[in-house]
Amino acid sequence: MSSATRQKVMRHLDIVKQLQPSLHVETHAPAPDQVDNEHYRAYTRMSHDVGGEPDVPITWEEKEEEVWEHNTFVTCEVLAWRGVWNAEERRRRQNVDVGQTQYLGLPYYGRWLLTAARILVDKQYVTLTELSDKIDEVKKRYE
Amino acid sequence: MAEKHKPAPMVDEVSEFEVLEIAVRELAIEKGLFTAEDHQHWTEYMHTLGPLPAARLVAKAWLDPEYKKLAVKDGVKASLDVGVDWVNSMPTKFGTPSDYCNLRVLEDTPKLKHVVVCTLCSCYPRPILGQSPEWYRTPNYRRRLVRWPRQVLAEFGLQLPEDVEVRVEDSNQKSRFIVLPVRPEGTEGWTEDQLAEIVTRDCLIGVAVPRPGKTVNDPRPVRPAINPYKH
Numbered sequence: 001m002s003s004a005t006r007q008k009v010m011r012h013l014d015i016v017k018q019l020q021p022s023l024h025v026e027t028h029a030p031a032p033d034q035v036d037n038e039h040y041r042a043y044t045r046m047s048h049d050v051g052g053e054p055d056v057p058i059t060w061e062e063k064e065e066e067v068w069e070h071n072t073f074v075t076c077e078v079l080a081w082r083g084v085w086n087a088e089e090r091r092r093r094q095n096v097d098v099g100q101t102q103y104l105g106l107p108y109y110g111r112w113l114l115t116a117a118r119i120l121v122d123k124q125y126v127t128l129t130e131l132s133d134k135i136d137e138v139k140k141r142y143e
Numbered sequence: 144m145a146e147k148h149k150p151a152p153m154v155d156e157v158s159e160f161e162v163l164e165i166a167v168r169e170l171a172i173e174k175g176l177f178t179a180e181d182h183q184h185w186t187e188y189m190h191t192l193g194p195l196p197a198a199r200l201v202a203k204a205w206l207d208p209e210y211k212k213l214a215v216k217d218g219v220k221a222s223l224d225v226g227v228d229w230v231n232s233m234p235t236k237f238g239t240p241s242d243y244c245n246l247r248v249l250e251d252t253p254k255l256k257h258v259v260v261c262t263l264c265s266c267y268p269r270p271i272l273g274q275s276p277e278w279y280r281t282p283n284y285r286r287r288l289v290r291w292p293r294q295v296l297a298e299f300g301l302q303l304p305e306d307v308e309v310r311v312e313d314s315n316q317k318s319r320f321i322v323l324p325v326r327p328e329g330t331e332g333w334t335e336d337q338l339a340e341i342v343t344r345d346c347l348i349g350v351a352v353p354r355p356g357k358t359v360n361d362p363r364p365v366r367p368a369i370n371p372y373k374h
Contacts, residue, residue, distance in 0.1 A: 051262030051313065053286040057298055060284075062360075063277035064368035068164040073274075074185045075168050080240030081185070082177045087241050087316060095264050108265070108280050110160055116167050125174050134166040142157040 013053055015042035021101040047103040048095035069109040076112050085119050093118065161370070184234045190374065193273040194344040196225040197321045200248070200271070201347070202338035205326040211250075214323065218246035227271045239270060245318045246271065249310075249349075256307055257322045258296065258349030260288045261314035268319035272347055277366070279348065289313065299350040300361055322349040329355040 001009070015038060035043070079085055085093075093115040095103070102111065120126045126134075172179055200221060204211035214221040219229050229244035230237065238244040246268055249257035261267065262285045267275035278284055288295045292309045296302075303309060312320045324346050330338060345351035345360045 048263050050282045050286045051260075051289045053282075054290075055283050055286045057287075057294075058281070058283050059364060060278040060299065061364045061366050063366040065274075065372045065374075066160070066368045067370050067372045068158070068161045069368075070186070070189075070372040071164050071168060071182075074182055074189065075164070075171065077240050078177045078181045078185050079171065081235045082181065084171075084176050087243075090241070091264065091316065104282065107160075108277075113160060113163055113167065117163060120167065120170060120174075120176075125176060126170050130170065131166065134170055135162055138162045138165045138169075139157070142162075 009052075011038065012042060012045075015039060016045055016053065019043070019100055021105045046096050047098070047100040066109075068113070069107075072109045072113045072116065076116055079116065079119070084123070084125070089119070090115070158369070181234075188234050189274070192269060194342075194347055195339070196222070196227045197268070197271045197347045198339040198342035199225040199335065200321070201323055201342045202335045204248075204323055205330075205338055206335055211323070214248045215250050218248040218321075219244060221248065222246060222271055225271070229270060232270055241316075243317050243319055247312075247318055247320050248323050249312055249320055250323045251325050253325060254307055255310060256296075256303055256349065256352075257310050257312055257320075258288065258292060259312050259314060259320045259322065260285055262286075262289055263313075263315070266314035266316065266319060268321055272321060272344065276344070276348075278363075296350060299345070301351055321347045324349075324352050327353050327355060 019042060076090065080087065080090065094111050098106075098111050098114065102114070106114070117131060121128055121131060168182065171177055172182070200214060203224065204214045204221075210221065210224070222229060226232075229239075229246065233239055243266070249259070251257055260279075265275055265280040265285075267279065269275070284295070289311050292311050293303060296309070314320055324342070326338070327341070330341070340358045341353040341355060343351060343353070343358065343360050346353045351361065
């Protein structure tokens with residue numbers, strides 16, 4: 001990589017880093033003159049495209065699986081088995097369409113789960129009302 | 144002696160994730176998108192998975208030069224000999240529903256070390272290696288391994304000499320990878336079973352190398368689940 005390219009890449013990653021989920025930064029649909037091309041490129045980067053981004057060392061952990069995590073994985077696989085969605089749709093929805101904030105802010109299978117709910121609604125297998133009624137009904141079981 | 148009881152929580156609060164998971168699964172079944180049996184069938188299939196077939200593939204390759212050639216040339220075909228059929232082993236009978244059935248076996252040499260990542264998501268050769276570890280899925284591992292592989296490997300306890308080339312393989316939708324490490328010294332005359340025992344999951348991902356007497360991954364902190372799934 002040439003030094004000019006490297007500089008460009010590092011600048012891009014710097015801006016991307018500022019797009020990490022943040023609850024206290026005001027970006028209220030700025031006017032066109034407030035978004036330069038560098039920022040445009042940073043905003044249109046896909047949130048899952050993290051290879052090469054700088055980060056600090058962390059403790060590598062193993063993790064116990066939650067029951068809902070296991071079931072979510074199986075549900076997503078079985079939805080694909082039965083033709084409700086294909087691999088491309090799943091990737092697009094789980095990795096890109098969720099957006100940066102949910103991508104980095106939710107657990108791995110949390111993204112999968114939201115996406116599974118959304119595919120049922122988007123493809124009109126269930127209505128939003130059916131989904132919210134079902135959620136209420138499930139919650140009542142635990143009251 | 145009296146059995147120790149944990150005090151019952153004041154409110155047995157269920158998480159939104161748990162609620163949504165149940166809701167989605169039940170709605171999908173009610174609408175006939177899949178059956179409860181399908182879900183159960185897949186769960187049972189998951190229970191059969193783990194790193195053992197991949198470990199056996201490596202052990203066989205160490206013992207049989209012809210098999211090693213096959214493994215490197217055609218990982219899918221070589222998988223058949225360790226009981227993994229990339230099309231018919233799954234309940235679908237059409238391969239994985241994530242649509243991948245291209246296994247590549249990456250052969251290490253004394254001067255070349257492979258390590259696997261999936262920078263875009265967390266692609267992993269589940270049919271032959273089981274579920275991926277949590278650290279493999281972290282943005283941190285995916286971010287750094289492609290740019291600072293030696294440092295990341297050192298954090299896993301694998302210090303490589305400067306004259307060993309590191310090759311990071313980035314998984315993708317259609318292709319999945321396992322590492323065929325160098326057979327360690329001190330294993331002369333070992334059987335396939337003995338050899339397979341030292342080929343741990345971490346060796347197959349490439350963040351560790353096999354050593355005689357070492358049959359488990361390096362110990363790491365385990366993040367406990369609130370409501371753990373019993374495998």
